[in-house]
Amino acid sequence: NAGVTQTPKFQVLKTGQSMTLQCAQDMNHEYMSWYRQDPGMGLRLIHYSVGAGITDQGEVPNGYNVSRSTTEDFPLRLLSAAPSQTSVYFCASSRTGGDSEAFFGQGTRLTVV
Amino acid sequence: AQSVTQLGSHVSVSEGALVLLRCNYSSSVPPYLFWYVQYPNQGLQLLLKYTSAATLVKGINGFEAEFKKSETSFHLTKPSAHMSDAAEYFCAVSDWGALTFGSGTRLQVQP
Numbered sequence: 304n305a306g307v308t309q310t311p312k313f314q315v316l317k318t319g320q321s322m323t324l325q326c327a328q329d330m331n332h333e334y335m336s337w338y339r340q341d342p343g344m345g346l347r348l349i350h351y352s353v354g355a356g357i358t359d360q361g362e363v364p365n366g367y368n369v370s371r372s373t374t375e376d377f378p379l380r381l382l383s384a385a386p387s388q389t390s391v392y393f394c395a396s397s398r399t400g401g402d403s404e405a406f407f408g409q410g411t412r413l414t415v416v
Numbered sequence: 417a418q419s420v421t422q423l424g425s426h427v428s429v430s431e432g433a434l435v436l437l438r439c440n441y442s443s444s445v446p447p448y449l450f451w452y453v454q455y456p457n458q459g460l461q462l463l464l465k466y467t468s469a470a471t472l473v474k475g476i477n478g479f480e481a482e483f484k485k486s487e488t489s490f491h492l493t494k495p496s497a498h499m500s501d502a503a504e505y506f507c508a509v510s511d512w513g514a515l516t517f518g519s520g521t522r523l524q525v526q527p
Contacts, residue, residue, distance in 0.1 A: 345517035402467040407459035
């Protein structure tokens with residue numbers, strides 16, 4: 304059982320480049336989300352989705368786009384990378400409901416130079 | 417809006433000593449509270465969660481946490497630290513699945 308799979312694990316971008324971080328889950332979870340982790344700040348919610356075709360913004364959405372065409376996949380797009388987007392990105396999935404455990408991917412370490 | 421405060425960004429204990437990691441929350445409704453652990457270069461893993469069934473919650477690896485509404489706290493404890501407990505620990509509150517995390521506490525275990 305793969306759980307939540309993120310690719311790539313590492314990425315270096317130049318300022319202004321675009322890229323897509325991939326996230327896939329095989330647990331048939333309706334809820335998926337993206338977080339960024341920065342030192343001393345914990346994890347902050349970027350975007351989330353409660354099901355295919357439905358997405359919404361989290362705490363820090365600027366500079367990121369998402370879409371959810373299938374239950375399994377929830378890619379995160381950086382349209383024009385900036386050094387402030389240097390971070391570790393985590394994708395998570397869970398059943399719908401506030402008491403549900405979130406399952407996290409292994410993370411993508413992104414550096415923007 | 418919900419928020420979580422973790423007191424102490426770094427905690428160091430000796431192997432075999434009590435572990436106490438502090439978490440205070442702010443929520444306008446009865447909260448769903450979680451503790452997650454992150455080992456180096458890995459994702460987060462659930463330790464335990466509070467969902468109003470019982471105030472004392474037992475989790476994996478010998479950890480437990482007590483929900484105290486009057487103190488708005490959900491502190492994490494373990495009676496005897498093991499070297500393998502060295503990791504970063506995050507307290508989080510859930511708003512219908514959207515997690516708000518504290519800033520994390522890095523636990524160091526000294527031999």
